[in-house]
Amino acid sequence: MPTLEQIRANMKKLQAQADALIAKKAQAAVDEIRKIMLAHGLTTEDIEAKAKARREAKVANGSAPTVKAKAANSLKGMTPPKYQHPKTGATWTGHGRAPAWIADSKNRDKFLIDSAGANTVSKAKTAVKKASAVTGGVGHKGQRTGPQPAKYLDPKTGAQWSGRGPAPAWLATAKDRTKFLIAGAAAVATEKTAARKAKSSAVSGAVAKKAAHKKGVAKKAA
Template structure:
């Protein structure tokens, strides 16, 4: 029967053998890599250049917060002077405002210009009454082209004859 000491000695011997085999295999791999590099004329600098010369992961001593900018203030409260970048939850002084253009600060204000001249994007239509596009020559009734068509134009084969001349 084997004793505890003899089993521990065998474990230590096997661990040293495993370490020796691992070291030999890694040196064989490194030898093959060095041989390939010499055969093809590749240097360590070439490999670093190919990889971008940057090490992956976080560099010691670097601060991720230092690289991020806070962003320029887009909106300014005229009463308190408080600013907001337009990202995240809106502060109370601008949260319920429909037209935020009057709170724009600095360069953002210069970019917007006159909000009344804003062109409607496709799919975004102006609300409220629209100027008429069609007119019935008999009754003088008009239709803007939005909503349900009136009977006098719905039954027409060619609605273009009811178009109002645009100036």
């Protein structure tokens, strides 16, 4: 029984013989091609030019059907979605295996695209209404855009706010914003002014009364 080294040596010898036969056939083919080229006066540039022209013609003839076939296949694969999850927005065309969010549903009509779209619009309207209620009705339809007139006033600092956007610090923490309304703040300021005037008048009257009393005492003493 031959050893592993003997088998490898035989394989190496056979491979060398195969390489020699291949090279011999290749050389014969090259000689034949060269003979034909000399007979017809051809060069390698001529062969390359012919091959290039053939490739371009083949691509031009086969490109249009290929593009049409790809477009048709893409249109077939683009099946519009039929169902949609109202919370996650996931869609399903209705073909193939149903996803988990609709597979166990007894009534799939509520996941139809029209139904899901209506639910989304309804939720959006509800959110807008809540936001407008929080901001005091700001954002109603027909309200003008651009700079808004002042709606709230800080009676201490005189700072104003239109009621749109984030509330300032002096109003954000207030439980009752009505007392900061322009009319309410003006009334508070008027009341404070009137109170100061009344207090000043009272002080002035008391001083005048004391002065008159002292004057009367002085007359009696005289």
